[in-house]
Amino acid sequence: MPDEVRTLPALTKEGFEAMLAESMPQVTKSGMRIDAMDHGSCRVRVSPDLHMARPGGTLSGPTMFAMADLALYGAVLSMIGPVPLAVTSHMTINFLRKPALKDLIAEARVLRLGKKLAYGEILLHSDGEADPVAHATGAYAIPGHRPAPGGAGG
Amino acid sequence: MPDEVRTLPALTKEGFEAMLAESMPQVTKSGMRIDAMDHGSCRVRVSPDLHMARPGGTLSGPTMFAMADLALYGAVLSMIGPVPLAVTSHMTINFLRKPALKDLIAEARVLRLGKKLAYGEILLHSDGEADPVAHATGAYAIPGHRPAPGGAGG
Amino acid sequence: MPDEVRTLPALTKEGFEAMLAESMPQVTKSGMRIDAMDHGSCRVRVSPDLHMARPGGTLSGPTMFAMADLALYGAVLSMIGPVPLAVTSHMTINFLRKPALKDLIAEARVLRLGKKLAYGEILLHSDGEADPVAHATGAYAIPGHRPAPGGAGG
Amino acid sequence: MPDEVRTLPALTKEGFEAMLAESMPQVTKSGMRIDAMDHGSCRVRVSPDLHMARPGGTLSGPTMFAMADLALYGAVLSMIGPVPLAVTSHMTINFLRKPALKDLIAEARVLRLGKKLAYGEILLHSDGEADPVAHATGAYAIPGHRPAPGGAGG
Numbered sequence: 197m198p199d200e201v202r203t204l205p206a207l208t209k210e211g212f213e214a215m216l217a218e219s220m221p222q223v224t225k226s227g228m229r230i231d232a233m234d235h236g237s238c239r240v241r242v243s244p245d246l247h248m249a250r251p252g253g254t255l256s257g258p259t260m261f262a263m264a265d266l267a268l269y270g271a272v273l274s275m276i277g278p279v280p281l282a283v284t285s286h287m288t289i290n291f292l293r294k295p296a297l298k299d300l301i302a303e304a305r306v307l308r309l310g311k312k313l314a315y316g317e318i319l320l321h322s323d324g325e326a327d328p329v330a331h332a333t334g335a336y337a338i339p340g341h342r343p344a345p346g347g348a349g350g
Numbered sequence: 351m352p353d354e355v356r357t358l359p360a361l362t363k364e365g366f367e368a369m370l371a372e373s374m375p376q377v378t379k380s381g382m383r384i385d386a387m388d389h390g391s392c393r394v395r396v397s398p399d400l401h402m403a404r405p406g407g408t409l410s411g412p413t414m415f416a417m418a419d420l421a422l423y424g425a426v427l428s429m430i431g432p433v434p435l436a437v438t439s440h441m442t443i444n445f446l447r448k449p450a451l452k453d454l455i456a457e458a459r460v461l462r463l464g465k466k467l468a469y470g471e472i473l474l475h476s477d478g479e480a481d482p483v484a485h486a487t488g489a490y491a492i493p494g495h496r497p498a499p500g501g502a503g504g
Numbered sequence: 505m506p507d508e509v510r511t512l513p514a515l516t517k518e519g520f521e522a523m524l525a526e527s528m529p530q531v532t533k534s535g536m537r538i539d540a541m542d543h544g545s546c547r548v549r550v551s552p553d554l555h556m557a558r559p560g561g562t563l564s565g566p567t568m569f570a571m572a573d574l575a576l577y578g579a580v581l582s583m584i585g586p587v588p589l590a591v592t593s594h595m596t597i598n599f600l601r602k603p604a605l606k607d608l609i610a611e612a613r614v615l616r617l618g619k620k621l622a623y624g625e626i627l628l629h630s631d632g633e634a635d636p637v638a639h640a641t642g643a644y645a646i647p648g649h650r651p652a653p654g655g656a657g658g
Numbered sequence: 659m660p661d662e663v664r665t666l667p668a669l670t671k672e673g674f675e676a677m678l679a680e681s682m683p684q685v686t687k688s689g690m691r692i693d694a695m696d697h698g699s700c701r702v703r704v705s706p707d708l709h710m711a712r713p714g715g716t717l718s719g720p721t722m723f724a725m726a727d728l729a730l731y732g733a734v735l736s737m738i739g740p741v742p743l744a745v746t747s748h749m750t751i752n753f754l755r756k757p758a759l760k761d762l763i764a765e766a767r768v769l770r771l772g773k774k775l776a777y778g779e780i781l782l783h784s785d786g787e788a789d790p791v792a793h794a795t796g797a798y799a800i801p802g803h804r805p806a807p808g809g810a811g812g
Contacts, residue, residue: 222410256376257438258416265411284411285621286643288442288596288750290777290795292770307790308754312620313593315752317779317793328769331779333752333795335594440797442596442750444623444641446616461636462600466774469598471625471639482615485625487598487641489748530718564684565746566727570720592719596750 203235205274212238212270215278228266237305238270241323244297255295260302264289264318264332267304272314272336275306279338285313287334292327299323312338357389359428366392366424369432382420391459392424395477398451409449414456418443418472418486421458426468426490429460433492439467441488446481453477466492511543513582520546520578523586536574545613546578549631552605563603568610572597572626572640575612580622580644583614587646593621595642600635607631620646665697667736674700674732677740690728699767700732703785706759717757722764726751726780726794729766734776734798737768741800747775749796754789761785774800 207215209230216223216230231239240263244255265284272282301323306316313335320330361369363384370377370384385393394417398409419438426436455477460470467489474484515523517538524531524538539547548571552563573592580590609631614624621643628638669677671692678685678692693701702725706717727746734744763785768778775797782792 257441258412258419261415261419261441262412265415284445286442286444286594287411287415288440288795290440290797291438292777307793315754315793331769331777331795333750333793335752440748442641444643446623461639469600469639485615485623485641487596487639489598565749566720566724569723569727569749573720573723592753594750594752595719595723596748598748599746 205233205235206277207233207270207273209233211278212273215273215280219280223266226262228263230270231301233270233274236271236275236309237303238267238274239304240267240270240302241299243299244295255300257289257291260291260295260300260320260330261287261289261332263300263302263320264304264330264334267302267318268306268316268332268334269336271304271306271316272309272338275309275314276338281339282314282336285335285337287332289330289332291330293329295320295329296322296325298325300329310338314338359387359389360431361387361424361427363387365432366427369427369434373434377420380416382417384424385455387424387428390425390429390463391457392421392428393458394421394424394456395453397453398449409454411443411445414445414449414454414474414484415441415443415486417454417456417474418458418484418488421456421472422460422470422486422488423490425458425460425470426463426492429463429468430492435493436468436490439489439491441486443484443486445484447483449474449483450476450479452479454483464492468492513541513543514585515541515578515581517541519586520581523581523588527588531574534570536571538578539609541578541582544579544583544617545611546575546582547612548575548578548610549607551607552603563608565597565599568599568603568608568628568638569595569597569640571608571610571628572612572638572642575610575626576614576624576640576642576644579612579614579624580617580646583617583622584646589647590622590644593643593645595640597638597640599638601637603628603637604630604633606633608637618646622646667695667697668739669695669732669735671695673740674735677735677742681742685728688724690725692732693763695732695736698733698737698771699765700729700736701766702729702732702764703761705761706757717762719751719753722753722757722762722782722792723749723751723794725762725764725782726766726792726796729764729780730768730778730794730796730798733766733768733778734771734800737771737776738800743801744776744798747797747799749794751792751794753792755791757782757791758784758787760787762791772800776800 229241231241302320304318308315315335318332382396385395456474458472462469469489472486537549539549610628612626616623623643626640691703693703764782766780770777777797780794
């Protein structure tokens, strides 16, 4: 996409981090970090950590699900602004490879933004590696009233 | 099923708890408890806790996913005995209702046990309430070599 | 459930068949038949047929998907009455066993009926056999205006 | 990918069409056509047709599922050569928009090819339109013995 028609995100990385710190402190404590946000996409990063370990020493499935869920939440909010009451409606995750003992990255993008439901996909891969570790798809339900686009994201 | 033909689980509740304490201490620390295990089924319980909270004060989606994943793991191991390297292959979760501020219970049952893959479903509901809070389906990949049925569950 | 509190379906088997014959003749032509309908559940049956065959001689995956989709549609309409514009929102299907060369049966039940979305599961098995051939879960989106419950089902 | 390192498909479009005509004549009769095949990807096309219609005049959900399933089958065989006994293991489909009354196109790509299981995603869109109509993910189980890569695709 040419730079000049790029749409600004309705919620910035900094705005999303502030929102998480206030309304979901457990996310911040979990070690998941917001790496990047653009209009319709969001990248989440986590470093391997003992308390997430599974037999074999890698990040657990539930941790990967939490990353996918958070990345999709960010991608949706990047389009509609901060809506704390948006909730996951359904999600499917396929685990494809054992993750390396490196940072794990989840990249979400919205494939459809409707009035009530936003749907997207999330690709998880180890830092610097192309092969996906997991792939997820899911939807967020968007509650009725929402702030004007971009209004609260700054 | 009449009691007299009931198959004993290949891994008991106590055996599963011991296995988790040793190989997945983060599960034990998470507050998830094994409530019951039978041949082909497993029930996991968690009490609401601040660090799991979402806006609105309820258990988060990732916590429910972790419960579903653990309950299905237990249900699979109840049929094949303790196989620490069984890993989740894929899972789909649908969130149906906001959970009450009560204990949340995940009940898993295996619908098909193959040589390489076990498939099952998990129903999550608030303690004492019939309506499901979430419903999940998923599969565990079973590694090649496994202990004789029942051999390591004691 | 005791018989005396049983809720009548908002759309009967005969009403559903008439609705399909009028608005979805391709379903009737496909060989899928409505076997039973009750409040919140529906059973669809199909006999093996050459045009559905896969290598190995069994019903194809897409045919099983079509059965699951139709059975869930019937189960939803059994609760809300005939709403032709209800459409599938998402569906997950897991194929568990090769079906026998017998009638295949899909049994759907609604797990949650919301105002906008109905969610349920579907179990497929060969006639007279307990082991499931496939298992599906999915949701139907319900359009805004709908007839009064039971109003059009007769 | 630069053209000079492009991997040839282990099964060509013509080879796949011949294989379908022989072993799955119902696919050919259904009106689904193979549009393109490359190593790891496959595109399937279908023209709107009365017998596929739903209320509102569009392609039905089961037809879209059948397209997604066939496209993923092609994408998998483009990597492993003609393996008629590869079967769908599981699939999730999300319906995003009402398709236009135009040709519908399903584009599949493999995200992971393992020894026993191949996983991929499929995007469906109306001809000439960017917005996806549906999105699916799924896996094919690959039977034990298979022809040497590329050996039978000609």
